[in-house]
Amino acid sequence: MDRRKKIFLAIGFVGVAVGGFVLAKFLTRNVRKIRGGTVTLQTFDTPPIEEPLTE
Amino acid sequence: MSKYTKLEVKVPDINRTYNSGAYNYSKPETIMANNAMMNTIFRDYGKFINKWGSEFEVDNSILVGFIATESGGVNAPPNRFEATGLMQMTPLTVYEILSKWEKIVGSPLSKTASTFFTKAIPSIKKIDANTEITSAIKSEISNALKSNIEFNIAIGTANIRWLLEAFKADGKAFINKVMVSYNAGYYSSKGSLRGVITTTQLVNNKTFPLESRGYLLKMLGVNGFLDLWFKKNK
Numbered sequence: 001m002d003r004r005k006k007i008f009l010a011i012g013f014v015g016v017a018v019g020g021f022v023l024a025k026f027l028t029r030n031v032r033k034i035r036g037g038t039v040t041l042q043t044f045d046t047p048p049i050e051e052p053l054t055e
Numbered sequence: 056m057s058k059y060t061k062l063e064v065k066v067p068d069i070n071r072t073y074n075s076g077a078y079n080y081s082k083p084e085t086i087m088a089n090n091a092m093m094n095t096i097f098r099d100y101g102k103f104i105n106k107w108g109s110e111f112e113v114d115n116s117i118l119v120g121f122i123a124t125e126s127g128g129v130n131a132p133p134n135r136f137e138a139t140g141l142m143q144m145t146p147l148t149v150y151e152i153l154s155k156w157e158k159i160v161g162s163p164l165s166k167t168a169s170t171f172f173t174k175a176i177p178s179i180k181k182i183d184a185n186t187e188i189t190s191a192i193k194s195e196i197s198n199a200l201k202s203n204i205e206f207n208i209a210i211g212t213a214n215i216r217w218l219l220e221a222f223k224a225d226g227k228a229f230i231n232k233v234m235v236s237y238n239a240g241y242y243s244s245k246g247s248l249r250g251v252i253t254t255t256q257l258v259n260n261k262t263f264p265l266e267s268r269g270y271l272l273k274m275l276g277v278n279g280f281l282d283l284w285f286k287k288n289k
Contacts, residue, residue: 032285036112036219037062037228041285044070048081048277052074053258055265 058162059112060220060228066275067282068231068254073272080278090283093119096128100141103208110168110209111216116288117230118212120280121237124273125211130204139200142211146196147188149176149210151241152217154184160220168213175199175206224250231257234274238267 001009030041072081079085096119097104104118122128125143133139137146153172157163164172173179176199178192199206218236219228222245231254236244247262254275258268274280 034062034114034116035108036057036059036114037064039114039116039281039285040063040065042065042067044067044277046070048067049071050074050079050081051071052076053265053268053272055261 057112059160059216060223060226062219062228062230064230064275064281066285067277067279068275069258069272070277071258071272072277073269073279075269080273080276086278086283089123089278089280090287092123092128093280093284096122096141099128100204100208103205104212107205107209107212110165111212113212113215113219116281116284117215118208119284120274121211121215122208123280124270130207132201133197137197139197140207141204142207142214144200144207144211144214146193146200148214148241149196149200150182150188150192152210152214153179154182156213156217158184159217164213168209171206171209175203175209221245222248227251231271231275234270235263235267238270239264 032039032041072079074080080089097115100122101115104115104122107113108115108118122141125138126141128141130140131143134143138144152159153164163169176192176195178195181189181192200210214237215233218233218241219230221241222229222232222236229251232248232252235257236248244263244267247260254271257263258271260268272279276282
């Protein structure tokens with residue numbers, strides 16, 4: 001393999017690694033590791049229901 | 056590798072806020088008061104919360120939330136149900152979890168926990184799943200719950216881990232079912248808490264006590280204790 005191909009191959013590997021890392025970070029952006037498991041922080045698009053609970 | 060079942064929790068887990076008329080958890084003054092309460096609890100008892108949370112693999116956020124919901128951080132004397140102290144544990148619950156620890160959790164208590172509990176309640180050796188609690192053991196547990204804050208936190212944390220294991224499903228642990236059971240009692244709720252159940256389903260299920268459904272909103276609702284904790288500690 002010539003030198004040029006090796007460089008492109010190396011760039012390709014680095015690109016996949018960086019891309020994978022960024023994608024994983026993006027997909028778990030709201031996930032926090034806590035003791036004993038994980039917590040996913042979420043938000044809602046509408047205001048919360050404030051009605052008191054009834055029996 | 057952890058010996059316990061992993062927990063996955065969403066915060067908030069329901070788009071509803073606790074509102075009992077007198078207290079609306081989304082009002083700014085209540086948010087401020089609840090944040091201050093959690094800060095005080097962690098300032099005063101953080102050492103024990105860290106130690107026993109680490110032992111039983113329960114996060115500080117969950118322990119502070121339980122203490123805030125159960126007692127408001129007040130080391131209260133026994134109530135009419137004998138629930139005592141910061142984590143509102145009863146002697147019967149203590150007896151139950153210690154006598155059936157290995158059966159439910161699947162591994163024995165660690166040496167650290169076993170040594171600590173034996174020191175706090177020397178009659179632990181007489182605790183047996185096939186024997187009813189005696190008045191002498193009950194009195195010893197009751198005294199430990201009242202006078203030993205670290206024991207109250209340690210055994211309350213052990214109870215949370217016990218319930219996480221008791222109600223696990225599909226290889227995961229569920230804190231929403233633990234909250235209902237911690238409040239309503241294991242035996243009165245275990246039949247209704249099988250499998251995977253969402254927090255919304257639990258809150259809307261009127262066969263559960265109103266207090267237990269409110270408990271879920273206080274902990275997992277919008278501006279509930281866990282929501283406030285993670286907003287503050289992002």
